[in-house]
Amino acid sequence: MSLLEVDGLRTGYGALPVLQGISFSVEEGETAVLFGLNGAGKTTTVNAIAGLLPAWEGQVRLDGKVISGLEAPKVVAAGVGLSPEGRRVFPALSVLTNLRLGAWTRKADGKKAVEDTVEQVFSYFPRLEERKDQLAGTMSGGEQQMLAIGRAVMSRPRVLLIDEASLGLSPKLAQTVFQVVSKINDDGTTVLIVEQNVGVLPYADQALIMEKGTLTYDGRGAELEKSGDLRKTYLGTS
């Protein structure tokens, strides 16, 4: 059984349908990358998994348990963390407070466990430790991206969703972020990244491609990387 299963998911905004009934699954311990052009439905997919959008039809299951229909806070408590599109850090709060808020659902774990996770996030992103007392809104785009990912890691999710990890980042910084995400994955967290940057492919165990609210490719990342045709057809590169 896969850790994350999306089964016939249909949803949208208001009366406007976006996802036309997509199905895919992500194995525990793997990194899956969801590609697609703007408007393909990538963000809608991760928002629906994270409980920010209700499922009109179909199900989302985590380790066999249905999580579609739960509100976002309960989805987080169930083990799904989201680094949302546009970073959405809390701008007038410090980096440290942003991170501690990421552990909102872990009150029962106690302060020590939360502070240990803060240290773990600092080991992933040393820049955040240097800026821990700085207001999040005053940091650069790259630093805010690190914070958004770090904040999502703070809930110790079983599945980490990252929406547009490299958007607005320099190629070098994007690679740094991908390497850290790979390390987070190596440490045991299953990852689903929404991306338009093919530079993430070397880190992908699984690749998914979306087009107009449907899934048009679901295969291994290495196959997609080797296949020039696929890259040309779906990603517009060769």
Next chain:
Amino acid sequence: MILAFDPQQQLGQPLVLGVIEGSVYGLIALGLVLLYKSNRIFNFAQAEFGTIAALTAYFGYNGKLFGIPWHMPWIVAVIVGIFLGTLSAVLTERLVIRPLFHQPKVIMVVGTVGVLLASIAVEYLVFPTGGVAALPSVTDVGLHDPAFRVGFAGYNVSWEQVLTLLVLVAMALAAVAFFRYSRQGTAILAVSQEPTAAATVGISISRVSLLTWTLAGFLGSVAGIVSIGGAPLLVPGIMTGTALVGGITAAVLGGVTSMPGAFVGGLLVGLVHQYTQAFLSFPGAQNVAVGLVLLLVLLVFPRGLLGSET
């Protein structure tokens, strides 16, 4: 017309009265800022929670609440008043704000105007006498020696005034401490800054909304009790009529999103009111002066005195 100079009448007394009046505006403003931070709206019913609290306390004390002979002790009547004032805010959140959560903010603001008008109508139904004499003050009910006075700048400060000031300052400090040090306070700040992100870290937006309305209702109710206690007249809608504009002005002066700013803004409005009244005798001078100060402050500090975000 400019009045002749009298140090006691024009320096000491306006300072004391201005701080007390301003503290009430500050308390209303604290509630307004709290709701602005969480819901991004101005709540036009904020001051009316105070009228509900004051009317309930008055009629509870006088044995006429809902036609039932209660004869509550003064302190119990005040607690029941604050409870019902707070409850009205909770009901507002549940019955009006929650169903409008996903509507444009302007709809929610109009909803609060509806709550204000409905509250005044209900007050007239439940308390059909209209105007009543007054909610007794602490001294009136014998909780303190009426002869107590403290000399300040040539002006005798009464027990009620000292108590009012202490309560209001304590409330303001508690509000600041709540946001700075408590988990729930941090959650409210997070929701106010990025509601979507707050949901993605596990914070329940609906619970935070209920909490902020409860706190705002409590602040408004306390403002109603302290400002109406000992006042000459108590009528439905009185807090909206006397304190809402001052509270909104204080919130804007303070920066709309700043809790300390709300209180500082309230003090400024109260002091400008009282000093204008002490020096100028023409009708409306107080409001003109407050309007000018508001204009000047916003020209120099477009985000208000202590505002950190628009």
